[in-house]
Amino acid sequence: MDALLRRCGIRLTPGQLGQLWVYHQLLRRFDAELNLTRIHNFENMVVKLYADSILPAIEYTHLPSPLLDLGTGPGMPGIPLAIFRPDLQLLLADSRTQRTDFLKTAVSQMGLPGIEVVERGIAPDFDRPVAGVITRAVEPMADTLARVAGCLQQNGSVIFMKGPACDEEIRAAATAFPADYELTDDIAYRIPHTPHQRRLVIFRRKVAPEQTVRAVSRHRIRIIESESNAVFKDLKKLHSGRGVKKLGRTLVCGQRLIEEVLERSPQRCRAWISRGDRQPPPDHAPVPMEWYQLSPELFQILDLFATRTPMVLYDTPTPATWRPAEPAPSGCSLLVPFQDPENVGAVIRSAVAFDVGRIILLAESANPFHPKAIRSSSGTVFSARLLQGPPLSEIPRDLPVIALAASGQPLAATRFPHAFALLAGMEGPGLPPRWQANAVAIPMNPEVESLNAAVATAIALYEWRRSLK
Numbered sequence: 235m236d237a238l239l240r241r242c243g244i245r246l247t248p249g250q251l252g253q254l255w256v257y258h259q260l261l262r263r264f265d266a267e268l269n270l271t272r273i274h275n276f277e278n279m280v281v282k283l284y285a286d287s288i289l290p291a292i293e294y295t296h297l298p299s300p301l302l303d304l305g306t307g308p309g310m311p312g313i314p315l316a317i318f319r320p321d322l323q324l325l326l327a328d329s330r331t332q333r334t335d336f337l338k339t340a341v342s343q344m345g346l347p348g349i350e351v352v353e354r355g356i357a358p359d360f361d362r363p364v365a366g367v368i369t370r371a372v373e374p375m376a377d378t379l380a381r382v383a384g385c386l387q388q389n390g391s392v393i394f395m396k397g398p399a400c401d402e403e404i405r406a407a408a409t410a411f412p413a414d415y416e417l418t419d420d421i422a423y424r425i426p427h428t429p430h431q432r433r434l435v436i437f438r439r440k441v442a443p444e445q446t447v448r449a450v451s452r453h454r455i456r457i458i459e460s461e462s463n464a465v466f467k468d469l470k471k472l473h474s475g476r477g478v479k480k481l482g483r484t485l486v487c488g489q490r491l492i493e494e495v496l497e498r499s500p501q502r503c504r505a506w507i508s509r510g511d512r513q514p515p516p517d518h519a520p521v522p523m524e525w526y527q528l529s530p531e532l533f534q535i536l537d538l539f540a541t542r543t544p545m546v547l548y549d550t551p552t553p554a555t556w557r558p559a560e561p562a563p564s565g566c567s568l569l570v571p572f573q574d575p576e577n578v579g580a581v582i583r584s585a586v587a588f589d590v591g592r593i594i595l596l597a598e599s600a601n602p603f604h605p606k607a608i609r610s611s612s613g614t615v616f617s618a619r620l621l622q623g624p625p626l627s628e629i630p631r632d633l634p635v636i637a638l639a640a641s642g643q644p645l646a647a648t649r650f651p652h653a654f655a656l657l658a659g660m661e662g663p664g665l666p667p668r669w670q671a672n673a674v675a676i677p678m679n680p681e682v683e684s685l686n687a688a689v690a691t692a693i694a695l696y697e698w699r700r701s702l703k
């Protein structure tokens with residue numbers, strides 16, 4: 235390692251080499267599990283990771299301190315730099331906890347007192363004063379300049395470690411904030427005795443840090459910026475009925491619906507999910523609720539209906555089990571076998587509108603708390619009386635069922651029993667043969683094969699209500 239570093243013009247003391255060796259071993263050990271680097275060959279690790287991280291301190295001798303390594307990942311360039319320049323106070327920041335956990339282990343085992351690990355994504359609300367920022371392989375320069383607006387002091391510098399082809403990025407960054415930053419240095423070099431070209435691009439901050447006017451949030455905040463964040467992975471699972479069922483939670487989307495659940499069941503609201511920190515939870519939001527601040531990209535992935543308004547992570551209730559042996563209440567019990575969550579939501583909405591006593595979700599049914607079902611139910615799913623039923627094949631034979639099918643006696647001639655169950659067929663296969671014989675039909679143009687299942691149910695419910703008058 236010493237020989238390879240010397241060839242790159244870097245001389246370390248035996249103590250520094252020892253520290254770098256400890257770090258190298260840790261990086262190797264944890265890489266298998268955490269996927270810390272794509273470079274595995276020893277010579278390449280020394281040259282392209284460690285020497286590459288140290289060279290900025292040789293090419294640009296007046297590195298500022300405290301220095302924030304933004305998006306340090308496994309510690310590049312921060313850890314080799316801290317070893318080479320123990321006089322620097324370094325803050326190593328990364329949004330991924332797996333990375334920061336590794337860094338904390340590494341820093342404590344190496345005995346590097348000047349390093350602090352910052353476990354969060356850096357955004358303009360990060361206001362720890364720093365004299366400089368260094369960053370390698372994170373994002374376009376303009377994005378970083380915006381990100382450090384709250385922490386970088388006046389006259390502080392942002393040092394970008396780049397490859398040779400970054401003229402377009404420099405131009406974009408220089409024109410993005412002409413009043414706030416000026417380009418001061420553009421230093422081109424090679425990693426000595428290699429063909430690898432590098433550029434250090436340095437911007438000076440001309441103005442004082444922005445005072446981000448932030449109300450102190452009453453909620454615990456989690457900043458989520460990585461798709462591999464465990465919380466985000468779970469949130470994404472809520473786009474499927476299976477995920478909703480497994481996690482017992484759902485996403486409530488849309489301004490009106492989130493207001494409704496905050497009002498109706500605050501104890502079920504687990505988290506407020508917003509794009510960044512611009513849309514805080516309302517004052518009446520329950521305090522135990524956390525506040526997930528997602529990066530714009532992650533928010534867009536989660537925002538199923540592209541409403542761009544915050545969402546609420548909501549604990550779903552578990553419907554009680556339907557017991558057919560128990561006497562049925564008067565009126566209609568609706569049997570729901572629909573597999574499309576939008577149909578399930580729509581039929582729940584009609585059922586509530588027509589005063590159906592109970593809605594029995596058959597095993598075939600999509601999850602009524604799927605975000606799409608919640609939306610098409612217009613929130614009625616939160617007030618409906620839902621019961622969990624068996625599969626269609628296990629519905630008791632003696633249950634008085636009025637089944638809907640394209641061929642059957644006309645709906646208008648139907649006499650609805652005092653207590654009955656209404657059943658429409660599943661979207662694809664329709665009604666099983668068992669109920670075809672006594673089915674009821676809604677008269678319509680024979681050229682249309684069938685009505686949408688939720689629409690047919692709504693018409694039947696209307697007819698039933700009318701028959702009561």
Ligand SMILES: C[S@@+](CC[C@H](N)C(=O)[O-])C[C@H]1O[C@@H](n2cnc3c(N)ncnc32)[C@H](O)[C@@H]1O
Nearest residue numbers: 305306307310327328329330355356370371372
């Ligand atoms: C491609 S890696 C580069 C890591 C390291 N600088 C290197 O050169 O090997 C980018 C890292 O930036 C982190 N990151 C991205 N945006 C960030 C932010 N706003 N604040 C802190 N870390 C961030 C990611 O978690 C990831 O570990």
